[in-house]
Amino acid sequence: MTSTAPATSPTFVNGDVSFWYREGGLPARRPALPGDLDVDVALVGGGLTGLWTAYYLKQAQPDLRIAVLEKEFAGFGASGRNGGWLSAEPPGQMHRYAKAHGWPAAVAMQREMFSSVDEVIRVAAAEGIEADIRKDGLLHVATNAAQQQRLRDRLPSLRAEGWGEDDLVELDADQLAERVRVAGARSAQWSPHCARIQPAKLVRGLADVVERMGVAIYEGTEVTEIRPGEAVTRLGTVRATNVIRALEGFTAGLRGSHRDWLPMNSSMIVTEPLEQSVWDEIGWRGAELIGDEANSYCYIQRTTDGRIAIGGRGIPYMYGSHVDQRGETRTATQLQLQAILRQHFPATRNTAIDHTWSGVLGVPRDWCATVHLDQRTGLGWAGGYVGHGVTTTNLAGRTLRDLILRQDTDLVRLPWVGRRVRGWEPEPLRWLGVRSLYVAYRAADRHENSGLARTSAIARLANVISGR
Template sequence: MNEIKNGDISFWYADIGGVPGYRPPLPGDIDVDICIVGGGFTGLWTAYYLTEARPDLSIAVIEKEFAGFGASGRNGGWCTGEFAWSRQKYLSSGSREGVIDFERQLRGTVAEVKRVTEKEGIDCDFRMTDLLTYACSPAQLERLEASYAEARAWDVPTDRIELIGAAEAKARINVANAQGALVRHNVARIQPAKLVRGLAEVVERRGVKIYEQTTVTRIGKGVVTTNRGTVRAQRIVRATEGFTHGIPGNEREWIPMNSAIVVTEPVPDALWREIGWDGYELLGDASHAYCYAQRTRGNRIAMGGRGVPYRYGSKTDVRGQTQLETIEKLKEILYRMLPQTRPLRLDHAWCGVLGVPRDWCTTSGLDADSGIAWAGGYVGLGVSTSNFSGQTLADLLLDKTTERTGLPWVNRRPRKWEPEPLRWLGVHTMYWLYHLADRNERAGGGRKTSRLATLANRITGR
């Protein structure tokens, strides 16, 4: 195997000249109106919309590493406005109309991110396109048909979603064994490191202070304690997503699920003519252990998926370095879907963590007694959902009642994850069953969805 760069945060930073230097740390004890813990998309979008509404506020963002160190600078660059897993589960905290409205507003975040990046001059390779989820067996096609029927039953408009047949699907991207594809329109491809770094620069110009190299050791009512000093604030935002387990008292709130990506060398024009992909669509499949991919601005293929899904005790990676077995699994996925790519060299591999609540549904809210707000648990759909989080948290922090603050994801409190070793066993069993279900479907000609996948969903409540 060729020498492949492993880690170094992500390829997205290599693409912009390397990992950035650090901003100065917290200089000591300070007082501000609002303190935001976490310098990723959630924290920065919140700061952005707060400054839009109240330019006079003093706001501090506290970040352990550098702004964009976590999932915000490592993800697959899908800006989709998609729902996090289950419409039905949101009915426990809202009406059908409220769930439909939530989904409608989430879809609008794609246009909102486009608007802000254009207004603020953030060059993040933003490109409007479609998301194509391919079925490569009859069982997968059956699942896509069910997803399409559910979306229509929940009033997702036809200009947003459609189902296409095998010939049209292969004409768009020449995926092996394509049986058809579910098409979601009006999504976007981005370069995530460019977006998060650009957003950080925008809020800094507006007067927001970003303190890096500063570790938060505790969050309490009106106070954030760090290794560099104490921040006192009327309102506090916990915007730590996949790293939330590291805040005392939140160890079992959301688990850090691992996801990894490999990126190829630039693809020659002749090979693109074989593959297609002329619309730079986002690409996924309907396997149980799903994948996600994009065609980058530099004409590479970035292919992502699950490797080792969860590390015991909620451990996280070291600056994006992933396991060799994960790289091999991602190569298998790339070659299975696009066998034309076998001659290509892989240039970079990395991983990161995403936050997963016990019910697999994203949430946001504000505790009125403590003044502590939160948002996250995006289950891998954070690029667009974090924008909506920022809008919603700004409303909540400023005590506004808006069409966002009454939506069913606000102030949801799913139960906590089980203690170890139960959660490690549960997550690893789930993904073992998913992989086994996919293998069984392929071995059996993919005629029926494997019951093992249903069992996997039951185990973890997905």
């Protein structure tokens, strides 16, 4: 008989933002906006995009008046719920950037992603932000013939995008097993450009740093409308020379932005601490991040306190671009993630789930992140990171700094700057399309697990329709 409930620990929690906040609890709220306010820069959204932008602006020009406006608390969204991958994975389809700006520009952006990983680590060390950071790299693992072929087929394009021999190393099954034993693994690719982080510690630490630098963070302050020179809230209007939208997956809730970026839902579970005998069977001694090559992929972390955190798509999209605020996860999704955990690591068969949660990430229609500033109106934005925001937010913050300060730098010439793309389809087409695509991806995975040698035709068609 199939279980209808996941195996949970006595301390099991569903939602409550994310597991990452269990250590230290949810933060005490900062004061809300006291009324109308005049500043130089208003940053709408208290996640990593807004905080990194504030950090670099204040470093470059300490006398700038900067306000961060956040509906809940700094780090409430994806910045405090993600899988903890500080990776150099590109935030979009590099061939699309290359088509518009040429391959040298796309390669330059990839190199900036490499350096951004180290920049986050540098700042955390310099500012005393303790976020459980450990840079042991990233493993992409193939567990069937079709996945293995995808890894091989992708390698030439990755080389063209700037991934050199030292940036991406091919591993056979035996070499992979020396790092971690993933059941059924055939091969893998390892990159050194990735670090494990504890997301809530990073975003909370960064918020404290920018506040000490003199940046005002107003929490419990929902921005309902953005217009040239103004960010409008129910508590007052913030007037600013530059108003920057940094809402990522919550962008659809802003007036006039309903179809800009799709709020894609992603869910996670984390186990109770594993016994040493289980770790010995898995053989995972380092802090490598792990992703599989399934079409409905998963992402995995070994936490600093000896748990496995694993995430993936559950219910990928809610009708009308609605988002769940507290991060609760449906039982079916918990079971799905638990099944993936058991499949990859059979030694966890008796290990219980301790916490589950969900969050949203922003997805543009062409799956490519953007940074933009209209110098005439002062309106700008950054986001649409398609799940690779922990590192990309840092690059976005430095790029927005240069755009706002009108600096002519290599960053403002990167191919994602000023990129525009059409909006998502109206409802019900949007809901039907996204839900159907992920049904197709799961079906494709079942076909590939049955012995297909190449990517399922279902997945190839779904990729064309989705724009991935």
